[in-house]
Amino acid sequence: MMKATHRATFGGQLGAVLVTAGSAVGLGNIWRFPYVAGENGGAAFLLIYVLSVLLIGVPIMLAEFAIGRHTHSNAVGAYRMLSGHWTALGYNSVIAPLLIMGFYLVVSGWTMEYMIHSLTGEFTRVQTVEEYAAIFSTFTQNPWRPAIYTVIFTLLTHGVIALGVQKGIERSSRIMMPLLMVILVVLAIHSILLPGGMQGVKFLFTPDFSKVTASTFLTALGQAFFSLSIGLGCLVTYASYFKDDTNITHTALQVVLIDTLVAVLAGVVIFPAVFSVGIEPTAGPSLVFVTLPAIFNTLPLSMVWSTIFFLLLVIAALTSTISLHEVLTAYIHEEWHLSRRISAWIVTAACSLLGVAASLSLGAWKWLQIGGKSLFDLLDFVTANVLLPAGGFFICIFAGWVLDRRFMPHELTNKGTIPLRLWPLLRLLLRWVCPALLLLIFLDNLGLI
Numbered sequence: 001m002m003k004a005t006h007r008a009t010f011g012g013q014l015g016a017v018l019v020t021a022g023s024a025v026g027l028g029n030i031w032r033f034p035y036v037a038g039e040n041g042g043a044a045f046l047l048i049y050v051l052s053v054l055l056i057g058v059p060i061m062l063a064e065f066a067i068g069r070h071t072h073s074n075a076v077g078a079y080r081m082l083s084g085h086w087t088a089l090g091y092n093s094v095i096a097p098l099l100i101m102g103f104y105l106v107v108s109g110w111t112m113e114y115m116i117h118s119l120t121g122e123f124t125r126v127q128t129v130e131e132y133a134a135i136f137s138t139f140t141q142n143p144w145r146p147a148i149y150t151v152i153f154t155l156l157t158h159g160v161i162a163l164g165v166q167k168g169i170e171r172s173s174r175i176m177m178p179l180l181m182v183i184l185v186v187l188a189i190h191s192i193l194l195p196g197g198m199q200g201v202k203f204l205f206t207p208d209f210s211k212v213t214a215s216t217f218l219t220a221l222g223q224a225f226f227s228l229s230i231g232l233g234c235l236v237t238y239a240s241y242f243k244d245d246t247n248i249t250h251t252a253l254q255v256v257l258i259d260t261l262v263a264v265l266a267g268v269v270i271f272p273a274v275f276s277v278g279i280e281p282t283a284g285p286s287l288v289f290v291t292l293p294a295i296f297n298t299l300p301l302s303m304v305w306s307t308i309f310f311l312l313l314v315i316a317a318l319t320s321t322i323s324l325h326e327v328l329t330a331y332i333h334e335e336w337h338l339s340r341r342i343s344a345w346i347v348t349a350a351c352s353l354l355g356v357a358a359s360l361s362l363g364a365w366k367w368l369q370i371g372g373k374s375l376f377d378l379l380d381f382v383t384a385n386v387l388l389p390a391g392g393f394f395i396c397i398f399a400g401w402v403l404d405r406r407f408m409p410h411e412l413t414n415k416g417t418i419p420l421r422l423w424p425l426l427r428l429l430l431r432w433v434c435p436a437l438l439l440l441i442f443l444d445n446l447g448l449i
Contacts, residue, residue, distance in 0.1 A: 026320030041211030070241025093233030115310035141363035200271030231391030250366030400431035
């Protein structure tokens with residue numbers, strides 16, 4: 001079986017962990033996790049989420065790591081090398097990141113706009129939540145400002161990708177991931193010390209199973225799946241830059257730990273602040289762009305805390321857009337046989353055009369709808385409800401049933417040099433449990449159960 005040669009690799013285990021954790025950590029951890037947890041009972045949801053990460057996240061992440069490191073190739077090339085009949089799974093892992101970039105870059109641009117507004121003190125002139133809601137609505141429907149921020153964020157992502165695997169992706173992750181954690185810890189301590197802040201901590205860490213329903217389990221499973229960048233091609237692509245002696249089991253566990261820690265810390269940042277001003281923790285998606293700015297405005301040094309928080313969101317978004325961009329860049333570079341520089345520009349141009357169209361579909365181009373959904377909402381719906389669950393499902397089938405039975409143990413033990421006592425359990429999860437759970441997520445997303 002031939003492998004791609006002369007490819008860049010990450011500098012070592014730490015680089016592999018930080019880069020892959022950066023791919024997993026994103027707005028889903030800091031934006032989506034807190035409000036989803038708030039809507040589903042806080043600590044009870046957290047416990048179910050952690051269990052879901054172990055049941056779905058770890059096994060599929062290990063499968064993608066094994067496939068990527070073994071082949072040292074882009075997502076399409078990796079599946080083609082292992083089985084030509086499964087190349088379509090690789091294309092799914094390329095199409096999904098492109099479509100996700102179309103709306104994710106738009107939201108990333110929003111975080112940059114809010115960081116600048118916080119830094120200039122513009123938010124200090126606003127008094128009520130209703131005014132913040134009006135600001136958000138006016139901004140997202142503006143005919144040019146969100147689109148410009150989308151392009152700026154795309155170019156910022158391009159700048160990192162253009163520097164290469166080690167000098168760009170790995171070096172930026174070594175800076176941004178520790179910075180992200182420091183900002184989270186500082187904000188968490190500040191929130192806990194707010195008057196009434198401990199009520200938010202209790203909400204997050206005291207289980208209330210009376211609020212747990214069947215939909216809570218499916219929501220936790222879905223959050224775990226999407227939070228870890230599973231089925232996107234990101235993990236396969238990044239693992240293709242792992243050295244052959246990288247302990248992928250330890251890497252996966254460390255990435256899952258960091259990803260979960262970020263989500264929990266985000267909850268510690270948000271819930272004490274929410275309880276401190278007497279707002280319900282079930283504010284939904286508007287929590288970050290409407291409710292939290294209003295909360296920050298009531299605090300001393302509001303400009304400082306608001307700017308730091310939105311800087312956190314910018315960093316989290318950037319680590320994710322870098323990984324999505326790299327999936328596409330590596331594919332074009334290796335499959336189309338173009339230089340990495342040209343490949344990166346092609347991806348940047350395509351993502352900019354798609355992102356601008358998605359942004360405008362919320363305002364000036366409201367006519368740009370398909371099936372009653374704006375382009376922005378359609379990209380979100382198709383990727384989250386169809387492409388990602390399908391990708392994860394077929395990765396389980398591929399790793400658990402199609403590949404040689406010796407492939408996964410061979411990769412996870414580094415050719416027998418590392419002990420792996422839990423392989424029978426992992427094999428059971430990959431072959432039966434994960435596909436069944438992903439099928440439930442898929443059906444639930446489509447409203448069929």
